[in-house]
Amino acid sequence: MEYLNVIAKPLTSEEGITGIPLDFYIVPCLLSRAPSPLQIFISPPGKPQTPVLAFVFCGKFLPPSFFHRLVAVCIRVWPISQERDQYCLFNGLAIFTLNETYTLRIWYMDYIIYARIVCCSENEKLDNFIWLFQEVRRKLKKHLKYFVHQSSSVFEECIQCPDMQVSLHNKGLFIVKQFKYKKAMACPVCSLHAVTRSNVMKHWFKEKLDRIETDDE
Template sequence: MDNSQEDIKENREIVLNYMEYLDVMAKPLIREEADEANEHIDTHETVEVPQLNFKLLDFHIVPCRLKNPPPPISRFTSPENCEKTPVLCFAFVENFMPPSFFHRLVAVCISTWPISKSGPHDQLYNGLAVFDIHKTECLTIWYKDHIIYARISCFRKDRITDFNVGLCQEVRLILLKSLRKFVSQSLENPRTPIAFEEYIQCPEMEESVHNEGMFRLDEFMYDRELKCRAASCKKTHTVERKDAMSHWYKTTLDLLDNEDDLNTPVSESDLSKVAKEIGYEYWMLGIVLGCSNQQLNTLSATHDLRKERCTFVFQYMVIWMKREGERATKQRLSRAIHAARLCLSRGDKITPVIF
């Protein structure tokens, strides 16, 4: 830009904004967005999120200037001789994701952690990047089509020490918060559409394969074990909840494991009590409980959601209870709330639901 013609220099901001609009380049969050991104998403997640480095916020990623990662890509996505988390996946609905979302996510990571090096070379490529997030851990993020993938690898020799699950949760919150912010900036009404969902790839896959062995996270809210149908897995097998969630979602996993005594029918008085504890997850909870956006829009049209949110939540929970019958238990409602709170990325205080 400094070597450009004078008229381009004079209109620098306009040119940069237009190039961002065309997805030619991407930049991280602006300072106000970064301040918000540093807040906790969920008070159930008790990890410390590192502050973004504001000195590195004023730059752009230009993907077309980056080289493709050297093959095989599995050396980055499924490294050998180290401990690895299962692959965390953010899959965008309708099989479409603007590539700028990934490039902006890379920019956020650059402003948060050092880029990992292989010899003298930065491991920053077109569609893939590696970051040193701790002394012995690195984060690899990559994307293909409509899915963004993330995996943490630990290269320490001491295999006795437990994997740093607090670090995993911390990283997930940063990625999730950033993507939610990008989505909210690109949609006229970001509350209604579900832009993307979180998945975990089968932990038993030797190499990560695009769009295979994908388990939607909220399925593990209700089932302890799910069958893997990945063609790349050598044999038919199941994946247990603890194996899928123990790294990226350890706090939520512990909450789920402590709810076995809630397998009793829910009552309207229970619903009334719970409705008072529902906050920003109120819309997503309705979706998780089986209501469509159209149904929720129709129901909410008769309420001022700023003043009557509790009544609105109570009404759709009653609809759910009557529809599910004996399956409408305290346990299933509690796990639906966990799922809704994972889907949203708010920094607001969340009140634990106690029956």
């Protein structure tokens, strides 16, 4: 069951002993739902945070097991985060501690799996940790692709409009690969403005952005 990413042992997060597996298992598909409103978890106000990364499954179909298995993978990699005096691990939403100030938030609705990295320090510069964002994205994508290979599902990587203050389900999503040929696109959700290639890609896809801009020169 653990090999199939159905269950997972969580890691300790206490100071000084972070990263040691505990001697019990968590079954992600049996967790309770997250308390409302969801926005307090996925769009915490006033905190530095990446744009939302979205894995949009084609055919508008996402087996819920994909998300539960992804949560199981994350449980084995990063400690479960605590906020508001509770562990942030729910059915459909999970938050993990990446380092002293950064947390990864993943959630899903319908046929889309979302991810966002948030910093608890208001003065932190996200640009200092772009390497971390890319490492996390690669890990999430790697495991989702593995799950996909065991089924007929496929997905597109998208970024939600970076100007959106609050993440809304299936709104303002831009397919990343389109920016290989386009430098900007109009956002159909926010007030009239252009979403540029740089703003879309500079956090989650910095290396790919650098290659594209080098080719444009």
